[in-house]
Amino acid sequence: MKRLLPPDAASGARRPSRHFEDTGETMRRKAGSRIIPGFGVSLGITMTFISMIVLIPMSFLALQTSSLGWSGFWSAALDPRVLAGYEVSFLCSLTAALINCLFGVILAWVLTRYKFPGRRIMDGLIELPFALPTAVAGIALTAICSDKGWIGGALAPLDIKLAYTRAGIVIALTFITLPFTVRTIQPVLERLDRVYEEAGLMLGASRERVFRKIIFPEITPAILTGFGLAFARGLGEYGSVVFIAGNMPFKTEIAPLLIMSKLEQFNYGEATAVALVMLLVSSVVMFFINCVQSRASSFIKE
Amino acid sequence: MYVELENINKYFKEFQAARDISFNIRQGILAALLGPSGSGKTTILRMIAGLEHPDSGDIFIDGTRVNEVEAGRRGIGFVFQNYALFRYMNVFDNIAFGLSVKKERPAAIKSRVSELLELIGMEGMEKRYPAQLSGGQKQREAFARALAPNPKLLLLDEPFAAIDAKVRRELRIWLRDMIRRLGITSIFVTHDQDEAIEVADEIIVANNGRIEQKGSPEDLYKSPATPFVASFIGESALLENYRVLKGFESETRGFSGAVRPEFVKIFTGEETIQYENSVEDAAVERIAFRGAFLEVVLNIKGMTFPTRYSLEKTPIAAGDRVRALVYRLYAFDGDRAFLLHNRNLDNSGAGNIYNI
Numbered sequence A: 001m002k003r004l005l006p007p008d009a010a011s012g013a014r015r016p017s018r019h020f021e022d023t024g025e026t027m028r029r030k031a032g033s034r035i036i037p038g039f040g041v042s043l044g045i046t047m048t049f050i051s052m053i054v055l056i057p058m059s060f061l062a063l064q065t066s067s068l069g070w071s072g073f074w075s076a077a078l079d080p081r082v083l084a085g086y087e088v089s090f091l092c093s094l095t096a097a098l099i100n101c102l103f104g105v106i107l108a109w110v111l112t113r114y115k116f117p118g119r120r121i122m123d124g125l126i127e128l129p130f131a132l133p134t135a136v137a138g139i140a141l142t143a144i145c146s147d148k149g150w151i152g153g154a155l156a157p158l159d160i161k162l163a164y165t166r167a168g169i170v171i172a173l174t175f176i177t178l179p180f181t182v183r184t185i186q187p188v189l190e191r192l193d194r195v196y197e198e199a200g201l202m203l204g205a206s207r208e209r210v211f212r213k214i215i216f217p218e219i220t221p222a223i224l225t226g227f228g229l230a231f232a233r234g235l236g237e238y239g240s241v242v243f244i245a246g247n248m249p250f251k252t253e254i255a256p257l258l259i260m261s262k263l264e265q266f267n268y269g270e271a272t273a274v275a276l277v278m279l280l281v282s283s284v285v286m287f288f289i290n291c292v293q294s295r296a297s298s299f300i301k302e
Numbered sequence B: 001m002y003v004e005l006e007n008i009n010k011y012f013k014e015f016q017a018a019r020d021i022s023f024n025i026r027q028g029i030l031a032a033l034l035g036p037s038g039s040g041k042t043t044i045l046r047m048i049a050g051l052e053h054p055d056s057g058d059i060f061i062d063g064t065r066v067n068e069v070e071a072g073r074r075g076i077g078f079v080f081q082n083y084a085l086f087r088y089m090n091v092f093d094n095i096a097f098g099l100s101v102k103k104e105r106p107a108a109i110k111s112r113v114s115e116l117l118e119l120i121g122m123e124g125m126e127k128r129y130p131a132q133l134s135g136g137q138k139q140r141e142a143f144a145r146a147l148a149p150n151p152k153l154l155l156l157d158e159p160f161a162a163i164d165a166k167v168r169r170e171l172r173i174w175l176r177d178m179i180r181r182l183g184i185t186s187i188f189v190t191h192d193q194d195e196a197i198e199v200a201d202e203i204i205v206a207n208n209g210r211i212e213q214k215g216s217p218e219d220l221y222k223s224p225a226t227p228f229v230a231s232f233i234g235e236s237a238l239l240e241n242y243r244v245l246k247g248f249e250s251e252t253r254g255f256s257g258a259v260r261p262e263f264v265k266i267f268t269g270e271e272t273i274q275y276e277n278s279v280e281d282a283a284v285e286r287i288a289f290r291g292a293f294l295e296v297v298l299n300i301k302g303m304t305f306p307t308r309y310s311l312e313k314t315p316i317a318a319g320d321r322v323r324a325l326v327y328r329l330y331a332f333d334g335d336r337a338f339l340l341h342n343r344n345l346d347n348s349g350a351g352n353i354y355n356i
Ligand SMILES: Nc1ncnc2c1ncn2[C@@H]1O[C@H](COP(=O)(O)OP(=O)(O)OP(=O)(O)O)[C@@H](O)[C@H]1O
Pocket: B012, B015, B017, B035, B036, B037, B038, B039, B040, B041, B042, B043, B044, B191
């Protein structure tokens, strides 16, 4: 079968030049990152800002901890009650972040794809957890979930307890971190051209397959970002959790509460030791998320 | 008829984007849907595809009414204006998408994809992502992706719009030859008349949500049915009142009309003129050098006539007074256009006007 040569394959001269094309590509990419001039100045600003906001407080943390010495540090950081606190904090934050990934996608989808009465109000309500002082949120949630509250009362006959259990902590964290996932996914869905879905449908794919194969990869980086933000915020959350958690040692005592109580006893060294461990672990988690994310979007940045 | 549209109407809220559209296309034809921006071309194409639904009217493909058939089940391949390649899939997965949906065996998918890659001349690029391809390569990939599931009908929305002008001509000839060779019935949308004339077997002219005319490129050029087609296809100039011209005084159809450059002939003083009674006095308004010929704009009785003049003849200059013969024109009567011949010419027994 004789093949009709397409235009740029037909002119033989262009074929071997792929090598040069690649160089052109690299140069264009380099030029692209120079849209804002003054790389030196902007790097300087970035470094100074990061140092002041992040690094200086952190080195202060490390300095404070060093007053304990190695053995003091280990016994403070690895005390069984503290270990249980890490576990509660990490597991509950992780669960809340995962729940919010699922509901974040659903909410963002509904808010961008459908027009219905009250859409704007619902859209505005998403930010409520940020606007509310966390303690207020905590008290309100506790009131609802306790045995006398609406939800807790309804569940009590079924022997399901929310307040003063880990489930309660997850509820508080889910409430507080919901905006992170919704607000990172929503703009991506808004910008996503419908034409990709139509292309999938024209090729005979079901709606479910179009979502799984075409839309989901597009929003994956945003979901990961939202997950990272929600998880990190959940780890540090204190105000809304303390009321609903009940704070039973080894069961529902979160790490930030342990830090607070150590601070209240002027036990700065031990408080910062616990904080430092939390910081390290969450840095590792965030770094991991970043790696996954840059892999996910590497094809299109090429 | 392979594709048939009958009395299609489509509203976007109060705005009517398609007005009583009816046309049909025979099997194996490559048809162009040509019209200015906003004329409803994309809307028509999307209704055929099933991505948009008409408010009234019927669509038939291969004798079956498809109004209620889902887009993916109409057996149509669609090439989108900006290709809509899946960014997170490489060339192979993009082309294979329509095949894996059908649950074809991996080996069958692989052989079909390599067949298509060879067809579009992109062997060895399976692993590239859309961001790593040139505009022309993306276009060919989109073409292959649409063809993969063996559609019965191919629809292309402005397939060349996003491509650099130089590559565009080569690519459209390539696409035309490819479609002819595959023998697949195809409709492509364009607002470029040169593209339509060069590529299509048949042109459907859309304007303002209506179909103005359907025919071969030659038909449309030679005998436009409506004033719009007369002025949209080819070069022409509008005349406010053609009946003041000699040889057209006794016509009864409307007043306005249009002329093409080839409908007017210039005489300078030296030639002997056979048709004295039909020649008009004309003033040369402007002259532009166009390489093989001169483009001359004449003024006859206050109306403008663009025409051509051979470089081999007696030179003329702007401001000169010459004589001109208008031997044909289009008369517009309401929404119809008619080709009229100069009556004096016929009466004088001049015979074949092509001898002029
Ligand atoms: N989804 C829509 N909602 C409202 N109006 C629409 C919609 N799609 C198209 N229209 C209107 O319908 C008319 C025809 O649009 P269409 O896209 O079919 O034009 P077109 O001939 O393809 O133009 P172009 O050459 O610019 O692509 C336009 O006036 C457009 O504004």
